[in-house]
Amino acid sequence: MADLTTIILTYNEEKNIANAINSVLPISKRIVVIDSYSTDRTIEIVKSFGIEVYQNEWVNYSKQYQYGVNVANIDTQWVLRLDADERLTAKSAEEIEILCSENKNTEINGIIVRFTVTFMGKNLKYGGIYPFRKLLIYKNDKGYIEDRNMDEHIILTEGRSIELKNDSLHHDFKDLSAWIDKHNKYSSREVVDYFENINKLENGIKLNKSAKIKRFVKFKIYYKLPLGTRAHLYYIYRYYFKLGFLDGKEGKIFAFLQAYWYRFLVDAKIYEQNLMVKKKYEK
The missing domain is CATH 3.90.550.10 (Spore Coat Polysaccharide Biosynthesis Protein SpsA; Chain A)
Incomplete structure (x- = not known):
């Protein structure tokens, strides 16, 4: 032990x-x-x-x-x-x-x-x-x-x-409905994280290599792409370039939901938040 x-x-x-x-x-x-x-x-x-x-x-x-x-x-x-x-x-x-x-x-x-x-x-x-x-x-x-x-x-x-x-x-032994519900909640947290960290420097935080690469790609590359377009590019990358299609129907569903549901939902909520801020200042 x-x-x-x-x-x-x-x-x-x-x-x-x-x-x-x-x-x-x-x-x-x-x-x-x-x-x-x-x-x-x-x-x-x-x-x-x-x-x-x-x-x-x-x-x-x-x-x-x-x-x-x-x-x-x-x-x-x-x-x-x-x-x-x-x-x-x-x-x-x-x-x-x-x-x-x-x-x-x-x-x-x-x-x-x-x-x-x-x-x-x-x-x-x-x-x-x-x-x-x-x-x-x-x-x-x-x-x-x-x-x-x-x-x-x-x-x-x-x-x-x-x-x-x-x-x-x-x-996870839960069904697809539970997956969707969980990722809807994740998307709201993603939006908060986006606005809190999009312009923040890491200041020497000692992330492990895998986490460091993912965070760099997310904030320095992915979020710099046009809102709405990036989810489509994400799907192409995962499903075609990273061979997600080899995982069959489950791979297709996973890639589609991750890109066109989850990642696009995050973008939609970011857009909504920006819209609310814009309307607030226009009043």
Whole structure:
């Protein structure tokens, strides 16, 4: 067992939470669940494991996770941030346990987790989706979460990170309606993040390589393209240039919804916000 505390955020995750907990049980000294007042069986399932659970009103992922860190009063060397629709495999869990043990006194202060992404029951291998990388494991006194409304990352204050060789799973058992509802909420957070950060400099924040590239592309290239057109270009890039069509019908649906529904919805909400500001000043 690693000297590791796992923090899991939940809201109506009765279909996912047991799998998430079971995947980290073998390597976690402690598991803490932070729930946003679920109305399904999430709390009942968590308590059946005898695991600590706290409830807190939802603002965004960053603030909810930070609440978890504060209330848990963590005393392990390592911390793992896990979403309820994510889970470790036996191989990735074993690798994490080994790396945590081997790097107790090294400059390795973070571990990047690799995920396969499942959509409508299919593992997506193309379209630039796989592998999905996130820095989720870090030494307790060497990292913190960004205070952002969207795309928040764990930031290391010093040292460096390494990437797992074995994949973990991003597998949400909820249906497409839940996916659409979740991404509608994401789009509103994206708009807030856009206006807060479009002209802001990173000021030397130590993002891992994958996160740094994605954020640069998003704010320095994608958002510089014409509103409305960029969603179309995003689809072409994902579906054709990154071979998303090789994932079959599920790949087609995923690419279409990501571009022409989600990314275009973000653009529409940005346009709406600008329109409201313009009308306000015209009065």
